[in-house]
Amino acid sequence: MIPASFDYIAVKTVPEAVAELAKHGDESKLLAGGHSLIPLMKLRLSTPSFVVDIGRVKDLNYIRRTDGHIAFGALTTHHDIEFSDLVKEQLPLLASAASQIGDPQVRNRGTMGGAAAHADPSGDYPTCLLTLDAEFDVVGPNGRRVIKASDFFVGTFTSALQPDEVLTEIRVPAPPAGTRGTYLKFSRRSQDWAIVAVAAQATVKDRKFQEIRIGLTSMGGTPLRASAVEAALRGKSADADTIRKAAEKAAEGTDPPQDLNGSPDYRRHLATVLTRRALEQLTAGR
Amino acid sequence: MRHRVAMTINGTQYEHEVEPRTLLVYYIREQAGLTGTHIGCDTSSCGACTVEMDGHSVKSCTVFAVQADGAQITTIEGLAVGSQLHPLQQAFWDEHGLQCGYCTPGMIMAAKQLLERNPKPTEQEIRLGIEGNLCRCTGYQNIVKAIETAARTMAAQAGKEVKAPAAVS
Incomplete structure (x- = not known):
């Protein structure tokens, strides 16, 4: 499969990228690792006239500890996140998720910034x-702005990024010591997208949920928080019964899609099962 | 508009004009003339087109040739030294790790990356290491055996010092 013709512009800096995007507007697309954009271009679902490649921009590939956060350069690959000691220790949820994206070759090329900007609900x-x-650093013609994750994922394949803006950094708050996290992804074959997946991070102290965060993949047009489960667990005892009852609420308020992989009901069921398993995993031995 | 790209493939410098939409796998096969790298699904799934780019295994159907400008590429043709097969090639032969052979170049390039990162993988780690490569003959059993055998050969060749996984950042 061959993409439609386009002109290729390799830039060396973020301001250059912003200038090229401003010049070509809707006709242009930003290329990072290319593992979302190139498949779309090969299917001709995306036919930009200009591709602005930021793959050679220096200083956009890093994982570092900043004040109370872990910061990721937009070009950091899934592989680097999967194997980072800092991420494994501080944000095991992200290391767990990164290790389940695509396959090793995909993880060598795909970037966190690219995957976030692609805003795929699965x-x-x-x-x-x-x-x-998380919060997102975005640079455009009028300078830098910061977008919160809750405002970033606007719709299916739609983020709050404007066509002339470049995502440069993603910052994630560093959780308290002893926080655990996991990403449980249900798919039929190892490389597939999630039919449903559950992201969970918990801080458990004295057998109680001090902090609890649960997110859902592929349960609607955007990623979602399982707020009802979070509310049912915050401050509560981390015992099997509480977990089981809370997990039953995982699909509350969701409108999951119908496709070849599963019906909405099947997805609701998966969400409750995966939520329970994630919580059991995070509280085992605590 | 055409772009001039230059890259090193298996130690040889290649330079050509390409359309920006030229995928790396087509560049390698049709312009550099190295047809050992196969095109299977052409949709980033099957891994037949796996090559090494700057030390990382990639699916060359999902990289534009212009992105590889200046890169160091290794393909299946770059593994043997003269008539001496790479331990992975020899092990795929010895263990019958191929039937039709179509997936083999990609399997071996993916296995090479796996063994560089993890010289002593378990069977499960091998299966995960080749999760991006499909064998339609479904001969995975012998492919896994071949990679186990190659790991032992390479460890023996490296002597007693088996290196720790390299690509940890």
């Missing part, structure tokens, strides 16, 4: 970043 990072209350 994507893994959007749910994690919403669940973790």
Whole structure:
């Protein structure tokens, strides 16, 4: 499959990228690792006239601890996140999710920024970043602005990014010590997108949920928080009965899609089962 | 508009004009003339087109040739030294790790990355390491055996010092 013709512009800096996007407007697309954009272009679902490649921009590939946050350069690959000691220790949810994206070759090329900007409701990072209350640094013609995750994922394949803006950094609040996280993804084959997935992060102290965050993938047009489960657990005892009852609320208020992989009812069922399993995993031995 | 790209493939420098939409796998096969890398699904699923780009295994159907400008590429043709097969090639032969052979170049390139990162993988780790590669003959059993055998050969060749996984950042 061959994409439609386009002109290729490789830029070396973020301001150059912003200038090219401003010049070509809707006719242009930003290319990072290319593992969302190139497949769409090959299917001719995306036919930009200009592709602005930020893959060679220096200093957009890093994972670092900042004041109270872990910061990810937009070009950080899934592989780097999967294997980062800092991420494994501080944000095990993200390391867990990264390790389940695509396959090793895809994880070598795909980037966190690209996957976030793609805003696929069955994507893994959007749910994690919403669940973790991440914030997004975006640079456009009028300078930099910060978008909260709750405002970033606007709709199916639609983020709050404007056509002339470049996502440069994603920051995730560092959780308290001893916080656990996991991403449970249900799919039929290992490379597939999630039929449903659950992102969970919990801080358990004295057998009580001090902090609890649950997110859902592929349960609607955008990633979602399972707010009813969170409310049912916050401050409550981390015992099997409480977990089971709370997990039953996982699909509350959702409108999951119908497709070849499953019906809405099947997805609602999966959401409750995966939520329970995630909570059991996070509280085991606590 | 055409772009001039230059890259090193298996130690040889190649330079050509390409359309920006030219995918790396087509560049490797049709312009560099190296047809060992196969095109299977052409949709980033099957892994037949796997090559190494700057030390990382990639699906070359999902990379534009212009993105590989200046890169170091290794394909299946770059593994043997003269008539001496790479331990993975030899092990795929010895363990019958191929039937029709179509997936083999990609399988071996994916396995090479796996063993560089994890020289002593368990069977489960091998299966996860080749999760991006499909064998339609479904001969996975012998492919896994071949990778186990190659891991032992490579460990023996490296002597007693088996290196820790390399690509951890």
